[in-house]
Amino acid sequence: MPARIVLQQADITRALTRISHEILESLRSGDDLVLLGIPTRGVVLAERIATVIREVSDVPVAIGALDVTMYRDDLDRNPTRAPSPTQVPPGGIDGKFVVLVDDVLYSGRTIRAALDALGAIGRPRVVRLAALVDRGHRELPIRPDFVGKNLPSAQTERINLHLEEIDGDEFVSIEEAAQ
Amino acid sequence: MRHLLSTRDLGHDEAVAILDVAEDMADVADREVRKLPTLRGKTVVNLFFEDSTRTRISFEAAAKRLSADVINFSAKGSSVSKGESLKDTAQTLAAIGADAVVIRHGASGAPAVLADSGWIDAAIVNAGDGTHEHPTQALLDAFTIRRRIHGSAARAKALDGVSVTIVGDILHSRVARSNVWLLSSLGAAVTLVAPATLLPIGVTEWPASVGYSLDAALAKRPDVVMMLRIQSERMHDAFFPNAHEYSREWGLGDERLRTLAADSIVMHPGPMNRGLEISSGAADSPRSTVLEQVANGVSVRMAVLYLVLSGMKEGQS
Incomplete structure (x- = not known):
C-alpha cells in the first residue's frame, strides 16, 4: 500500500502554532521557558515553536537538544544507534519550565529515556511534553501535554515525518510497514 | 562493531563515526552526573598480561562511566603465574559471563586468537598486543x-x-x-x-x-x-x-x-x-x-565499549 499523506505542510505549521500558544498559556509568571528537542526532528520542531513564541510574545525562550540514545532500554534489540549531541542551553535547566519536544509519540520509551537523561543534566521545576503526532500504543504511563495531531494507527503501520530543514519537503504520511 | 582488534580493519567512515561517538561521550564529562546507564548489567573484564597503568585505569573509568561492572584481571597474582593457558583463562571468563574482554598481551595476535577461537563469545577489545597494535x-x-x-x-x-x-x-x-x-x-x-x-x-x-x-x-x-x-x-x-x-x-x-x-x-x-x-x-x-590524550582516552574507550556492546546479538556484522 502506498504512503497516504495525513498532514500537509500547512497543517504542520498550524499544529506547531497551536502548540506554541498552548505552551504560552500554561506558563506561570516568572517561569523560565526551555524547549528541549529530541534529535533529530524534535530539535527542528523545538526551533520552530521557539520562533512562533518569539513572534507572538516577549517571553524569553531558550532552546536545546537532548539526546536519549545512551539512556534507552532497547539498545540490545536494535542495530547500534549513533548518538547525537546534547546541547544544554547556556542558562541550564535547573528550576526551569522545560518542554520536551518530540516528533512522533509512540510507545513512550523514548520519553522515559529522556526523563532519565534530563536528570543527569539538572533539575527542572516542571517537565512537560509536546509531540507533533501522537499515534497511540503507549507501553508506559506517559501522556503528552501538547499534541499537534492525534493519529490513531495500527502497530503494523509506519508514520513518516518529513521536515523542510532535514528532508527538503514536508508532510506526515502513514503507510503499511514492509513485512 | 563486533570486536576492535586492529585499526587496519577500520574504514574511513567507521573511524570518523567512532570519533563522533567519542565527542558525545566527552560531553558527558562536563555534566553534573558523569555517568550513563547505557551498559548497565554488562560485565567488562580487563585482562592484562602486561603491566599498564594508564590504559587499564582508562578502560576501567570508561566502563564504569557507562555503568558496566568491571573485573580487573592482571597476570601477576593470578593462575596465569601457575601456568594457566590463554584458552583456560578465556573459558573461565566466559563461564563468569563476561560481555567484553579488554586484553593486553605480550604476544602479537593474542586478541585475534581470543576473538576467533570460539573459546569465548564476548566482544574483544585489543588494549595492546606485543609489537602489533594498540588501536x-x-x-x-x-x-x-x-x-x-x-x-x-x-x-x-x-x-x-x-x-x-x-x-x-x-x-x-x-x-x-x-x-x-x-x-x-x-x-x-x-x-x-x-x-x-x-x-x-x-x-x-x-x-x-x-x-x-x-x-x-x-x-x-x-x-x-x-x-x-x-x-x-x-x-x-x-x-x-x-x-x-x-x-x-x-x-x-x-x-x-x-x-x-x-x-x-x-x-x-x-x-x-x-x-x-x-x-x-x-x-x-x-x-x-x-594530559589531553589521557582525558580523551576515557571518552574514546567509552565510545568503543558502547559500539562493541550495543546492538543486536543476532546477525551481527
Missing part, C-alpha cells in the same frame, strides 16, 4: 588531533591534509603501527623518523614516508610531532650507542621545540622518559597534549 591509543590520538584543529566543530571531520611526524622506536611500537593505519585512512600524511636500527623490515610498504633525520623532518613544519617512548623493556640489543646520543639525534629538546610552527602540537602516548625522547620543556609546554 584505542591511535583512536585517542586521532581524536586529540581533530579536537586541537577543529575545536567544538570537530564532528564528522577527518584529518585530511594534516601532517604527522612520528619519532622514535618504530620497531617495537604498536602505537606507531596503529597510528599509521588509522591516521592515513583518515587522510593525514604520516612521516616516520627513527634510527635505521629501530625501523622494522618492510616499513617502506606502510602508508607513510620514512626518514632518519629528525631535523630534516621538522624543517618541513609538521602539524603534529608524536614522540614515542624508548621501551627499555624491549631493548635487548644495541639499537643505539647510548641514551645521550639518542637524545641528541632523535629527542625533542628545548631547542628543537623552538623551531616548531606556532600552532603545531607535541604528543606522547606516555609514560614519558623525560630527558631521553622528550625534554621537560617540551612535555610541559602549551603545545603538549599529553
Whole structure:
C-alpha cells in the first residue's frame, strides 16, 4: 500500500502554532521557558515553536537538544544507534519550565529515556511534553501535554515525518510497514 | 562493531563515526552526573598480561562511566603465574559471563586468537598486543588531533591534509603501527623518523614516508610531532650507542621545540622518559597534549565499549 499523506505542510505549521500558544498559556509568571528537542526532528520542531513564541510574545525562550540514545532500554534489540549531541542551553535547566519536544509519540520509551537523561543534566521545576503526532500504543504511563495531531494507527503501520530543514519537503504520511 | 582488534580493519567512515561517538561521550564529562546507564548489567573484564597503568585505569573509568561492572584481571597474582593457558583463562571468563574482554598481551595476535577461537563469545577489545597494535591509543590520538584543529566543530571531520611526524622506536611500537593505519585512512600524511636500527623490515610498504633525520623532518613544519617512548623493556640489543646520543639525534629538546610552527602540537602516548625522547620543556609546554590524550582516552574507550556492546546479538556484522 502506498504512503497516504495525513498532514500537509500547512497543517504542520498550524499544529506547531497551536502548540506554541498552548505552551504560552500554561506558563506561570516568572517561569523560565526551555524547549528541549529530541534529535533529530524534535530539535527542528523545538526551533520552530521557539520562533512562533518569539513572534507572538516577549517571553524569553531558550532552546536545546537532548539526546536519549545512551539512556534507552532497547539498545540490545536494535542495530547500534549513533548518538547525537546534547546541547544544554547556556542558562541550564535547573528550576526551569522545560518542554520536551518530540516528533512522533509512540510507545513512550523514548520519553522515559529522556526523563532519565534530563536528570543527569539538572533539575527542572516542571517537565512537560509536546509531540507533533501522537499515534497511540503507549507501553508506559506517559501522556503528552501538547499534541499537534492525534493519529490513531495500527502497530503494523509506519508514520513518516518529513521536515523542510532535514528532508527538503514536508508532510506526515502513514503507510503499511514492509513485512 | 563486533570486536576492535586492529585499526587496519577500520574504514574511513567507521573511524570518523567512532570519533563522533567519542565527542558525545566527552560531553558527558562536563555534566553534573558523569555517568550513563547505557551498559548497565554488562560485565567488562580487563585482562592484562602486561603491566599498564594508564590504559587499564582508562578502560576501567570508561566502563564504569557507562555503568558496566568491571573485573580487573592482571597476570601477576593470578593462575596465569601457575601456568594457566590463554584458552583456560578465556573459558573461565566466559563461564563468569563476561560481555567484553579488554586484553593486553605480550604476544602479537593474542586478541585475534581470543576473538576467533570460539573459546569465548564476548566482544574483544585489543588494549595492546606485543609489537602489533594498540588501536584505542591511535583512536585517542586521532581524536586529540581533530579536537586541537577543529575545536567544538570537530564532528564528522577527518584529518585530511594534516601532517604527522612520528619519532622514535618504530620497531617495537604498536602505537606507531596503529597510528599509521588509522591516521592515513583518515587522510593525514604520516612521516616516520627513527634510527635505521629501530625501523622494522618492510616499513617502506606502510602508508607513510620514512626518514632518519629528525631535523630534516621538522624543517618541513609538521602539524603534529608524536614522540614515542624508548621501551627499555624491549631493548635487548644495541639499537643505539647510548641514551645521550639518542637524545641528541632523535629527542625533542628545548631547542628543537623552538623551531616548531606556532600552532603545531607535541604528543606522547606516555609514560614519558623525560630527558631521553622528550625534554621537560617540551612535555610541559602549551603545545603538549599529553594530559589531553589521557582525558580523551576515557571518552574514546567509552565510545568503543558502547559500539562493541550495543546492538543486536543476532546477525551481527
